[in-house]
Amino acid sequence: MENNKLDWENLGFGYHKTAKRFVANFKDGAWEDGGLTEEDTIVLSECAGVLQYAQTIFEGLKAYRTEDGRIVTFRPDLNAERMIDSARRLEMPEFPKERFIEAVTEVVKANAEFVPPYGSGATFYLRPYMFGSSPVIGVKPADEYQFRVFGTPVGPYFKGGVKPITICVSDFDRAAPHGTGHIKAGLNYAMSLHAIVSAHNNGYDENMYLDAATRTKIEETGGANFLFVTKDNKLVVPTSPSILPSITRRSLVYVAKEYLGLEVEEREVYFEEIKDFAECGICGTAAVISPVGKIVNHGEEICFPAGMEEMGPTTKKLYDTLTGIQMGRIEAPEGWIHVIE
Ligand SMILES: Cc1ncc(COP(=O)(O)O)c(C=O)c1O
Numbered sequence: 001m002e003n004n005k006l007d008w009e010n011l012g013f014g015y016h017k018t019a020k021r022f023v024a025n026f027k028d029g030a031w032e033d034g035g036l037t038e039e040d041t042i043v044l045s046e047c048a049g050v051l052q053y054a055q056t057i058f059e060g061l062k063a064y065r066t067e068d069g070r071i072v073t074f075r076p077d078l079n080a081e082r083m084i085d086s087a088r089r090l091e092m093p094e095f096p097k098e099r100f101i102e103a104v105t106e107v108v109k110a111n112a113e114f115v116p117p118y119g120s121g122a123t124f125y126l127r128p129y130m131f132g133s134s135p136v137i138g139v140k141p142a143d144e145y146q147f148r149v150f151g152t153p154v155g156p157y158f159k160g161g162v163k164p165i166t167i168c169v170s171d172f173d174r175a176a177p178h179g180t181g182h183i184k185a186g187l188n189y190a191m192s193l194h195a196i197v198s199a200h201n202n203g204y205d206e207n208m209y210l211d212a213a214t215r216t217k218i219e220e221t222g223g224a225n226f227l228f229v230t231k232d233n234k235l236v237v238p239t240s241p242s243i244l245p246s247i248t249r250r251s252l253v254y255v256a257k258e259y260l261g262l263e264v265e266e267r268e269v270y271f272e273e274i275k276d277f278a279e280c281g282i283c284g285t286a287a288v289i290s291p292v293g294k295i296v297n298h299g300e301e302i303c304f305p306a307g308m309e310e311m312g313p314t315t316k317k318l319y320d321t322l323t324g325i326q327m328g329r330i331e332a333p334e335g336w337i338h339v340i341e
Contacts, residue, residue: 049132121156279312
């Protein structure tokens, strides 16, 4: 698709084929150099490890234009590190951090015409991923892998203004106590599809997953971590060994402490507590923060004081400060903004 045919403001969150993507293969125990290609399809053995036993991991980050016209990405080093953690857990080879950042940089540079303009609300979403490519029939790790990065322009997350969402407590579990919830593996998302389709069919925007062992503690949604604000204005973020360590959440915790002077509690949070909180949101790369107006647990409704029209005041401050840092309007902590051009 020609970029001049794209209507940035009306793009959805979908795939548009762009000019170039990065590919590197792992063979005989080592990564080859890899490089950019125009080829957007993949030919695989019918018995590839990824097709049989779901040996695949991925990352998600954005490139965007800042107020002064630079193209940047936000903390790609943390995506590289998280992908290394994911690879270790699924017995896949690590893709080195520096090379991950180089690959992301090359893909953005080669597709600069697809990076939406500052102020459009649209961004260039990057998807690094890796999968077992060699044939595997007995259950074991593949011998060969492919690492790829492609990018696609995506529209503004909130079209026509931010609206609080409604979440339901899921009857399904997302992650086992000693399972794979803390890594970004395709398998965690495959098993969440039935739960999210059911939630949507019942009129909810997202699922809240509880801890699988006791079903008393807050875990996360299918694609974002929770944050809460207490009535005395503390930020409370649930921790658990089975949630994905969100880069947005870790950044918001820093922003809350260092930019807004808020007290922050990072701890286990019981479902029982949330009726007493003043604000709730979910955070991740896609939306930064989506405010949550209501949580429904089998007919019992918990409504947050900020209501269904607006973000709560502290959530809004967190959102404005982090997006200000990302867009170059507020000075960023050292190392957070990776300038591409
Ligand atoms: C399950 C899950 N939790 C949380 C997040 C948010 O993480 P991040 O802030 O790194 O995008 C994501 C998205 O990557 C996710 O898929």
